[in-house]
Amino acid sequence: MINLLLKLSxxxxxxxxxxxxxxxxxxxxxxYLVKLIKHILSKKADFVDNSMYDLLDAEVILNKKHFRKVSxxxxxxxxxxxxxxxxxxxxLSMLTIFIYMCVVGFDLSFIGKYNKDLSFAxxxxxxxxxxxxxxxxxxxxxxxxxxxxxxxxxxxxWLTYIFDLGMIYGIIHFILCSIVLLIRNIRTIxxxxxxxxxxxxxxxxxxxxxxxxxxxxxxxxxxxVIKEET
Amino acid sequence: xxxxxxxxxxxILYLILSPILLIIVLVYTVYSLAVFLFMFFKRxxxxxxxxxxxxxxKIDKLAKLHIKxxxxxxxxxxxxxxxxxxxxxxxxxxxxxxxxxxxxGVLKSVQIPSSNNPSENSLPNESSLIENxxxxxxxxxxx
Numbered sequence: 001m002i003n004l005l006l007k008l009s010x011x012x013x014x015x016x017x018x019x020x021x022x023x024x025x026x027x028x029x030x031x032y033l034v035k036l037i038k039h040i041l042s043k044k045a046d047f048v049d050n051s052m053y054d055l056l057d058a059e060v061i062l063n064k065k066h067f068r069k070v071s072x073x074x075x076x077x078x079x080x081x082x083x084x085x086x087x088x089x090x091x092l093s094m095l096t097i098f099i100y101m102c103v104v105g106f107d108l109s110f111i112g113k114y115n116k117d118l119s120f121a122x123x124x125x126x127x128x129x130x131x132x133x134x135x136x137x138x139x140x141x142x143x144x145x146x147x148x149x150x151x152x153x154x155x156x157x158w159l160t161y162i163f164d165l166g167m168i169y170g171i172i173h174f175i176l177c178s179i180v181l182l183i184r185n186i187r188t189i190x191x192x193x194x195x196x197x198x199x200x201x202x203x204x205x206x207x208x209x210x211x212x213x214x215x216x217x218x219x220x221x222x223x224x225v226i227k228e229e230t
Numbered sequence: 231x232x233x234x235x236x237x238x239x240x241x242i243l244y245l246i247l248s249p250i251l252l253i254i255v256l257v258y259t260v261y262s263l264a265v266f267l268f269m270f271f272k273r274x275x276x277x278x279x280x281x282x283x284x285x286x287x288k289i290d291k292l293a294k295l296h297i298k299x300x301x302x303x304x305x306x307x308x309x310x311x312x313x314x315x316x317x318x319x320x321x322x323x324x325x326x327x328x329x330x331x332x333x334x335g336v337l338k339s340v341q342i343p344s345s346n347n348p349s350e351n352s353l354p355n356e357s358s359l360i361e362n363x364x365x366x367x368x369x370x371x372x373x
Contacts, residue, residue, distance in 0.1 A: 024238065026241070027238045027241035027242055027245070028234070028237055028238055028241060029241070030240075030241035030244060030245055031236075031237035031238060031239075031240040031241035031244070032237060034240055034241070034244045035237070035240070054290070054293050054294065054297065055289060055290065055293045057293070057297065058292075058293035058294075058296040058297050059296075060289055060292055060293045060296065070287070070289060073287070074287070076265055076269055077269065077283055079262065079265065079266070079269075080265075080266060080269040080270070080273070080283070081284075083262070083266050087266060174259065174262075174263075175255065175259050177262070178255070178258055178259045178261075178262035178263075179255060179258075181258075181262055181265070182255075182258050182262075
């Protein structure tokens with residue numbers, strides 16, 4: 001009979017427990033990071049409430065469709081003014097490379113070459129073992145086989161570094177601006193649905209109050225009398 | 231403990247959903263680039279038509295004007311309404327006039343208290359009572 005039970009040594013058990021703890025900590029960190037991001041985005045989405053408050057107070061918004069049209073236009077304008085700076089940096093980076101290429105020649109290979117020199121490489125051989133035959137476990141730190149190389153004496157290297165910095169900053173900031181635009185547009189839809197919701201209970205109460213109907217419920221004694229009679 | 235497990239669950243959920251969220255964000259980034267270009271050309275068009283995107287929208291100006299008009303109307307209404315004037319009041323005690331009649335409704339006596347002397351007000355005057363009785367009898371005989 002084949003023995004299907006796994007035999008774990010003490011060190012294997014310790015490694016498994018450590019891996020589980022690391023996984024749980026990682027999940028908790030991701031959960032708290034998500035909470036933080038949600039909190040920040042909800043603060044950004046408050047722009048919709050602030051921008052539309054006076055318009056709804058003055059009753060100049062006609063209906064849900066009008067509300068969304070005006071709010072989306074405000075969101076687009078706010079996005080445009082906040083996204084100008086990263087777009088400027090992206091265009092500036094591209095313009096510097098373009099001007100250099102106009103002088104030297106249209107050959108973009110120097111960007112790839114200097115970016116490759118900036119990277120570093122790690123040697124992962126003989127760093128770990130396989131737990132239970134398939135789980136890779138890190139036993140030793142990897143060796144650094146290649147360090148980043150900076151060429152501060154060359155003009156095209158400087159241009160490559162400026163281009164990289166400008167593009168990285170511009171792209172990250174632009175993505176953040178577009179996420180904020182997305183959140184505000186979603187908030188517009190949510191607020192318009194809530195504000196213009198046709199609530200039948202509220203309508204019923206309003207009509208009853210207008211008619212002057214007695215809506216006060218009978219007290220306990222009267223309720224008892226009613227129950228006895230019925 | 232429940233919050234901790236909830237946070238762990240959210241972590242697992244967003245770890246699984248992260249590729250989908252990343253794709254949505256990248257697609258929306260491309261859309262927002264198009265929006266940016268559209269707003270860029272719209273601003274140029276607005277510049278040549280005499281408007282500026284940095285200024286408030288027309289509807290904002292209308293709303294502020296409307297609110298300002300309503301506030302002014304409310305202030306005018308408050309100014310028109312007279313404010314309550316507190317006057318010095320004097321309280322006067324009114325003694326009750328006691329009218330006595332018999333079963334048939336014939337007047338028997340009327341007690342009118344005098345304001346100066348409170349002792350006179352409390353007890354009826356006998357002579358006036360007798361006179362009133364005689365008058366009442368005369369009236370009955372005539373009838």
